[in-house]
Amino acid sequence: xxxxxxxxxxxxxxxxxxxxxxxxxxxxxxxxxxxxxxxxxxxxxxxxxxxxxxxxxxxxxxxxxxxxxxxxxxxxxxxxxxxxxxxxxxxxxxxxxxxxxxxxxxxx
Numbered sequence: 001x002x003x004x005x006x007x008x009x010x011x012x013x014x015x016x017x018x019x020x021x022x023x024x025x026x027x028x029x030x031x032x033x034x035x036x037x038x039x040x041x042x043x044x045x046x047x048x049x050x051x052x053x054x055x056x057x058x059x060x061x062x063x064x065x066x067x068x069x070x071x072x073x074x075x076x077x078x079x080x081x082x083x084x085x086x087x088x089x090x091x092x093x094x095x096x097x098x099x100x101x102x103x104x105x106x107x108x
Contacts, residue, residue, distance in 0.1 A: 031072040
């Protein structure tokens with residue numbers, strides 16, 4: 001499947017319209033679209049797994065080998081961490097001294 005046919009925006013639309021979880025079944029080559037599906041709110045990602053993508057079979061080319069599956073899962077987890085929480089004004093403790101120094105001119 002080509003990227004322009006994935007239509008991942010429909011995941012949000014279906015979740016809102018039917019108030020339910022919506023998964024994504026990936027039949028594309030690579031992992032980026034599956035990672036993006038998770039990022040827009042897919043509750044589950046379904047991918048075929050194979051021992052060797054060059055083996056005979058109709059789904060082999062779009063299947064993931066162990067390394068690709070692990071990379072996809074790790075990327076989804078990293079994205080979830082990167083998105084963080086919906087909290088305005090959040091600052092890490094180690095950033096506080098830097099922020100104070102950068103704002104000194106505002107206090108004077």
